[in-house]
Amino acid sequence: MGYLRDLWSRREFAWYLAISNLRAQNATTSLGIVWWVLNPLLLTGVYFLVFGVIFSQGRRGNPEYLAYLMSGMFGFRFTSSVIQKASNTIVSNSKLIVNMRFPRLLLPISSIIESAIGYVISIMAFFAIILPVTGNWPGWNLLYFIPIFFFHIFFSLGLGALAARLAVPFRDVSNLIPYLLRIWLYLSPIIWTVDLLDDVPAWVEPAMNLNPMHHFLLAYRTALLGWEFNSVHLAGTIISAVLFLVIGSISFIRFEGKLVNYL
Secondary structure (H helix, E strand, C coil), rough: CCCCCHHHHHHHHHHHHHHHHHHHHHHHCCCCHHHHHHHHHHHHHHHHHHHHCCCCCCCCCCCCHHHHHHHHHHHHHHHHHHHHHHHHHHCHHHHHHCCCCCCCHHHHHHHHHHHHHHHHHHHHHHCCCHHHHHHHCHHHHHHHHHHHHHHHHHHHHHHHHHHHHHHCCCCCCCHHHHHHHHHHHCCCCCCCCCHHCCCCCCCHHHHCCCCHHHHHEEEEECCCCCCCCHHHHHHHHHHHHHHHHHHHHHHHHHHHHHHHCCC
């Protein structure tokens, strides 16, 4: 509880660190933070061209598939961005850690704030670009977005804290993470649609339920695309958020006192 009180008392530190990182990253570009939206947007365009036009499987140029693809890409981008930023945050702030006393968990938290700002901007772009094209407004389902985003933040924080903890003693982890994230992207319902699970062996669908991103993305589509509410996916987001937050934060806090030894 003392650690949590210390975190709360220094919450402004995490906010200003996140804002300063955003400014530093975008200081040399003309579009600045817009690139947070453009990167997944351009990648979405590539996947839509390949899987929505060339290998269309009956959905050639379908704007609803584009909305499906973009909603998944933005949601996955949020978590992947947190993991990548958090894995480097300890090493990149080594001088700060050596010379100042503060709860080190604030550094992964700053990665959450930084990525969350970009994600909120991307959702605004989603509503401005995609929904007018498809005409499928989510209505009251949009209210589901708030609790899903809330649990998504805690889920990503747990993964970010775990990545930050592992990347300090094992520096190769930072180089391995992009490849693991790419595999995770292909195993999640982002490019492929969930109806493909109807034609696979019986064990595949239960195995997919073990993928936390599977639940988060389908829950997001309930909120953003007006899909029918599914309590299984909501339960999956809650369980994943609590499980990974506890594992990641406790692992990081227990290792926190040894960080300086590796810097």
